[in-house]
Amino acid sequence: MSKVYRAILVGTGGIADAHVRAAEATKGRVVITAAVDIDATRVRTFSDKYKIAGAHTDYATALAAEKPDLVFIAAPPSLHLTRLDEYRRHGSRRLGAL
Numbered sequence: 661m662s663k664v665y666r667a668i669l670v671g672t673g674g675i676a677d678a679h680v681r682a683a684e685a686t687k688g689r690v691v692i693t694a695a696v697d698i699d700a701t702r703v704r705t706f707s708d709k710y711k712i713a714g715a716h717t718d719y720a721t722a723l724a725a726e727k728p729d730l731v732f733i734a735a736p737p738s739l740h741l742t743r744l745d746e747y748r749r750h751g752s753r754r755l756g757a758l
């Protein structure tokens with residue numbers, strides 16, 4: 661049986677829906693276990709809309725709690741390198757998307 665990759669999605673603004681669709685297109689191989697956004701209302705609404713189990717307002721907390729295989733980054737560009745560095749220190753092996 662193929663491995664199921666656990667993913668988190670960071671940033672739940674305009675482009676985030678496209679990342680959900682991309683995960684859905686894998687037909688179960690990639691499952692988004694949590695969304696992350698500094699806007700608590702937005703991330704809760706987003707997770708509810710797509711039936712994503714987790715909703716976090718802090719990326720480091722999400723990494724520790726979810727232990728993802730993949731991270732979809734849909735936050736502003738100024739945060740991308742910081743997010744990547746934290747992800748590598750966390751020990752995850754793959755970067756999902758920028």
Ligand SMILES: NC(=O)c1ccc[n+]([C@@H]2O[C@H](COP(=O)([O-])OP(=O)(O)OC[C@H]3O[C@@H](n4cnc5c(N)ncnc54)[C@H](O)[C@@H]3O)[C@@H](O)[C@H]2O)c1
Pocket residue numbers: 670671672673674675676696697698699702719733734735736737739758
């Ligand atoms: N919109 C597009 O068509 C498009 C296309 C290609 C790439 N992108 C990339 O995706 C990024 C996001 O685009 P968007 O249109 O969704 O922007 P957006 O402004 O609609 O959403 C960005 C989200 O990131 C959240 N955010 C900000 N700082 C955060 C942090 N530290 N941790 C977690 N979440 C944080 C914001 O609260 C917001 O909900 C763009 O900056 C760009 O790099 C967007």
